Amino acid sequence: MAKLLLFALLAPYAQALLRFSCSQLVVERLDPLVNPGTPQSPHVHQIIGGNAFNISMDPSIAPADQATCTTCSFAEDFSNYWTAVLYFRAKNSTFKRVPQKGNVGFEQSNGGMTVYYTPTLSNGAQPKGAVMAFKKGFRMIVGNPTYRTEAQAKQFRQLTYTCLQNMNTRSPETLDFPKKPCPAGIMVNVRFPTCWDGVNLDSPNHMDHVSYPSSGTFENNGPCPSTHPVKIPQLFFETIFATEQFKNDWPADGSQPFVWSFGDATGYGNHGDYVFGWKGDSLQKAMDANCNINCPPLKTQTIATGNKCAQSQKVKENIDGWLTELPGGMPVM
Numbered sequence: 601m602a603k604l605l606l607f608a609l610l611a612p613y614a615q616a617l618l619r620f621s622c623s624q625l626v627v628e629r630l631d632p633l634v635n636p637g638t639p640q641s642p643h644v645h646q647i648i649g650g651n652a653f654n655i656s657m658d659p660s661i662a663p664a665d666q667a668t669c670t671t672c673s674f675a676e677d678f679s680n681y682w683t684a685v686l687y688f689r690a691k692n693s694t695f696k697r698v699p700q701k702g703n704v705g706f707e708q709s710n711g712g713m714t715v716y717y718t719p720t721l722s723n724g725a726q727p728k729g730a731v732m733a734f735k736k737g738f739r740m741i742v743g744n745p746t747y748r749t750e751a752q753a754k755q756f757r758q759l760t761y762t763c764l765q766n767m768n769t770r771s772p773e774t775l776d777f778p779k780k781p782c783p784a785g786i787m788v789n790v791r792f793p794t795c796w797d798g799v800n801l802d803s804p805n806h807m808d809h810v811s812y813p814s815s816g817t818f819e820n821n822g823p824c825p826s827t828h829p830v831k832i833p834q835l836f837f838e839t840i841f842a843t844e845q846f847k848n849d850w851p852a853d854g855s856q857p858f859v860w861s862f863g864d865a866t867g868y869g870n871h872g873d874y875v876f877g878w879k880g881d882s883l884q885k886a887m888d889a890n891c892n893i894n895c896p897p898l899k900t901q902t903i904a905t906g907n908k909c910a911q912s913q914k915v916k917e918n919i920d921g922w923l924t925e926l927p928g929g930m931p932v933m
């Protein structure tokens with residue numbers, strides 16, 4: 601009971617929103633969306649979800665039909681979610697991967713992420729089917745790893761950082777890396793667009809088939825544009841990097857010593873990737889039920905069970921020592 605109360609207090613909005621944790625599946629240089637069939641992708645990712653994650657993933661095969669386990673606490677979610685990882689740049693210019701950690705109440709081993717699917721943020725009852733769950737084969741990306749300016753980052757509205765003063769800090773959010781040390785770590789917030797063209801499960805840049813509302817925001821129930829008329833759930837994930845572990849080797853000028861694995865020291869290149877993989881219509885049922893961390897229509901598993909579902913790196917390389925360059929030789933620029 602105490603734990604449920606805690607979750608209620610931590611939820612950033614008063615309305616119902618599906619919220620759960622997924623442990624780490626693997627950390628490696630693979631990207632079946634942007635670089636399918638390519639071992640290895642240019643930069644390191646951290647991946648959660650079903651163990652059908654692979655070098656390439658055929659959109660005609662449901663991940664739920666291939667996976668044998670998932671790291672997520674909702675046991676029917678075989679989706680994959682991934683982001684880049686942070687590296688610490690030491691005074692001697694070597695790099696060390698920043699470990700992740702679970703959210704309050706979510707005891708994932710090896711970090712993982714907290715995932716949200718929000719059907720609506722308007723008050724009152726949710727009409728059944730008001731939001732359409734993603735379909736088999738659906739994928740999308742939000743954000744652009746080549747961006748390095750605030751003007752570019754603003755195109756995405758809701759890719760942000762929270763400098764954690766403690767594990768419950770939720771504001772303010774910034775578009776660039778926090779400027780000062782963050783006592784409890786850096787939380788990376790990735791919110792996806794919430795309108796779909798209703799036809800394409802993917803698009804060449806993995807973005808054009810989805811859109812933000814034409815006016816207003818998802819949060820204030822802004823309408824979808826006519827080009828993308830179908831309202832989809834807001835997918836949102838939080839990743840917490842335990843940056844505080846490096847406080848004893850901080851730059852003398854007090855600046856942030858962190859860089860993304862794709863060589864971004866600004867933070868403006870923040871991005872996230874999604875491959876839908878819920879079993880059958882389980883996600884639609886959860887959206888129609890408008891449920892929260894407790895979601896009776898869904899099957900659950902313990903976080904400890906999710907922790908056991910892990911993959912080993914398919915292409916072995918050292919991503920965790922003190923490295924003289926970022927994996928893949930990614931330049932910092």
Ligand SMILES: *[C@@H]1O[C@H](CO)[C@@H](O)[C@H](O)[C@H]1NC(C)=O
Nearest residue numbers: 651652653654655656666667
């Ligand atoms: C990943 O793909 C390879 C090659 O296509 C295949 O042999 C392997 O079984 C796949 N692994 C998983 C976990 O699906």
Ligand SMILES: *[C@@H]1O[C@H](CO)[C@@H](O)[C@H](O)[C@H]1NC(C)=O
Nearest residue numbers: 690691692693694695849922
């Ligand atoms: C660089 O600095 C890190 C952190 O202080 C240290 O652990 C590592 O051994 C150093 N590497 C070299 C080559 O001096």
